[in-house]
Amino acid sequence: MxxxxxxxxxxxxxxxxxxxxxxxxxxxxxxxxxxxxxxxxxxxxxxxxxxxxxxxxxxxxxxxxxxxxxxxxxxxxxxxxxxxxxxxxxxxxxxxxxxxxxxxxxxxxxxxxxxxxxxxxxxxxxxxxxxxxxxxxxxxxxxxxxxxxKKKNEQFDRHIYRQMSPGEFFYVRGYNRSNSASYMVLERYEGTRVAEALEASSVKVDPKTRHWTAERYIIRRIDSLGVEHFEQHRDLDTLIDIDIRELGKVDNVVSTMKIEELNGFIEQQRAKGSDSxxxxxxxxxxxxxxxxxxxxxxxxxxxxxxxxxxxxxxxxxxxxxxxxxxxxxxxxxxxxxxxxxxxxxxxxxxxxxxxxxxxxxxxxxxxxx
Known part of the structure; x- marks a missing residue:
């Protein structure tokens, strides 16, 4: 037929x-x-x-x-x-x-x-x-x-603020291609107020392990009455669940991803509640x-x-x-x-x-x- x-x-x-x-x-x-x-x-x-x-x-x-x-x-x-x-x-x-x-x-x-x-x-x-x-x-x-x-420092913004998960935010200032930054803050919110924050200066990160290190750091806790409590520590070495690619300018980052990578990255960021x-x-x-x-x-x-x-x-x-x-x-x-x-x-x-x-x-x- x-x-x-x-x-x-x-x-x-x-x-x-x-x-x-x-x-x-x-x-x-x-x-x-x-x-x-x-x-x-x-x-x-x-x-x-x-x-x-x-x-x-x-x-x-x-x-x-x-x-x-x-x-x-x-x-x-x-x-x-x-x-x-x-x-x-x-x-x-x-x-x-x-x-x-x-x-x-x-x-x-x-x-x-x-x-x-x-x-x-x-x-x-x-x-x-x-x-x-x-x-x-x-x-x-x-x-x-x-x-x-003129392009050397255009990959990253001076101030980078990212949401890691609902209620958890990450801020870094002066991040550069050598995987270091002048200042970092990791914040945890309860409702609309900051309940706890980890702050450190002169930090470095291992892109593969996602471990951030610094010689000194401060943990700041704020109780329900608004009273702040400070703790000073040495030798920070903490795992922060943030992909190094997330620190770049969003337009630049996604333009370098193949479609399979882009699909996975979008799902990852959606799970974190990203505003981008x-x-x-x-x-x-x-x-x-x-x-x-x-x-x-x-x-x-x-x-x-x-x-x-x-x-x-x-x-x-x-x-x-x-x-x-x-x-x-x-x-x-x-x-x-x-x-x-x-x-x-x-x-x-x-x-x-x-x-x-x-x-x-x-x-x-x-x-x-």
Whole structure:
């Protein structure tokens, strides 16, 4: 018994022609802007490279090789959109689209090779987001901290306050890459008041064992009447259940985690009652939402540029860039809503896709049939 393959429109010479134009234009656009970016970035940072004596092999292999994937991925949707509009409007201007539709091809069928190209780009973007970029970000950040003077102390905030569990809070001041800090406080709350606090200066931590040590420390207890009792001790050596990664800036930390690590870290922080869960959830959902937008932007691009109009390619590209930057702006705005808790994270992150999917469907219905 033969299977029903009506959903599969096949892959004909015309499909190969459109798909080839799509991917070649996309790759060319990405390659050109990447070369321009590298040239300008190198010109801007050459003084830092010279001052810190960064070897050329490290500049290329540790910095640019790891920096470029993130840049490509950030603007993949924009370049997909521009690529689709550029060659489709050119085909429309040369009446190729009209010839295809007049020959009996439906507009829906015309979309097939475009969506194949969009799927390939989405798969690449998704792989970069989930696994490749987090690894490359680690290497890139290590290079920046070593060779960019202004980046040396940007990994950690001056004052770090974290919740370890309900009722237990950890504060550290002046934490640095040598795993030491100028001051540390471990507080336990009963209701809204501090019941007990451990304070120490000039502390060090072993990242593997999570043991914090100091020559001297104070234990401060506050009874129910509000009276404080102090105890001075020597040779602090205590286990504090806090991952060293939690001490870094949240945005920087989660951007260096593969998706499996990020999922585990979010669950760990949720169990501790962390107030940074929204930031982590935004990072997780964005890794899926941005690649999926490739389909939406492709639909808008084809629907918008398939009609022959006065002004040709230039007009289409102008409208397309306006829409694309509007999409990027919507993303940034809704991300901030999600991080602040003004909207549920999943709704806020996916809202730009929903809005532009509606625009895409509208333009698709208005496209020449």
């Amino acid at each position: 033969k299977r029903n393959m009506s959903w599969w429109p096949g892959f004909k010479t015309l499909d190969r022609y459109i798909l080839s134009k799509f991917l070649k234009t996309y790759i060319f656009a990405i390659a050109m802007i990447t070369v321009i970016l590298v040239v300008f970035d190198y010109a801007e940072r050459v003084d830092d490279f010279t001052a810190t004596k960064a070897p050329m092999s490290a500049i290329i292999l540790d910095y640019y090789v790891n920096f470029i994937p993130d840049f490509i991925n950030q603007f993949s949707g924009l370049f997909t959109f521009i690529s689709v509009i550029f060659f489709t409007s050119k085909m429309a201007y040369q009446t190729e689209i009209i010839a295809m539709l007049s020959g009996g091809m439906s507009f829906r069928r015309l979309m097939w090779p475009y969506f194949l190209g969009a799927f390939a780009i989405m798969a690449l973007s998704l792989s970069l987001n989930l696994w490749v970029i987090p690894t490359s970000q680690i290497k890139c950040e290590e290079f920046r901290r070593q060779y960019f003077p 869960i929204n930031i982590m959830e935004v990072e997780r959902h964005c890794r899926y939402a941005y690649p999926f937008a490739t389909f939406i932007l492709t639909l808008i691009g084809v629907s918008l540029s398939s009609r022959k109009v006065r002004g040709g390619t230039g007009l289409h590209i102008g409208i397309g860039i306006t829409l694309c930057f509007s999409y990027i702006m919507f993303n940034r705005v809704f991300e901030e809503f999600a991080k602040s808790g003004s909207l549920p994270v999943i709704l806020a992150v996916w809202m730009p896709n929903i809005i532009f999917a509606i625009i895409g469907i509208y333009l698709y219905r208005k496209a020449p049939k």
